Amino acid sequence: MVKIVIENLAQKEVYSNEDRASVLKIFHSNYIDWMHACGGKGRCTTCKMIVLEGATHLSTPSIAEEGYRKKGELADGERLACQTYASDYCKVRVPDENKLPHLDYTA
Numbered sequence: 001m002v003k004i005v006i007e008n009l010a011q012k013e014v015y016s017n018e019d020r021a022s023v024l025k026i027f028h029s030n031y032i033d034w035m036h037a038c039g040g041k042g043r044c045t046t047c048k049m050i051v052l053e054g055a056t057h058l059s060t061p062s063i064a065e066e067g068y069r070k071k072g073e074l075a076d077g078e079r080l081a082c083q084t085y086a087s088d089y090c091k092v093r094v095p096d097e098n099k100l101p102h103l104d105y106t107a
């Protein structure tokens with residue numbers, strides 16, 4: 001069972017039993033609205049998340065993520081939710097630049 005805590009969405013906890021579900025897919029299957037301008041294809045950075053805990057439970061960065069990291073568009077500790085697969089617990093937060101205007105974020 002994968003458990004993901006979203007710190008600045010009031011510590012919202014989401015769960016998944018799927019073997020191969022991206023973090024973005026887990027968010028959506030738990031009715032979490034998360035920005036994903038390219039539709040989860042690794043062609044933007046709008047699904048970016050900041051990983052606070054459990055980075056070792058996440059898949060290795062994809063080729064797309066490495067490309068964005070080289071261009072300076074993805075910092076250390078940041079991952080693309082559509083490119084990342086979780087095998088166990090992790091805690092993330094939404095970066096300020098990727099917050100949706102209709103949601104109320106917490107500290």
Ligand code: FES
Binds near residue numbers: 036037038047048081
């Ligand atoms: S939704 Fe575009 S890279 Fe993830």
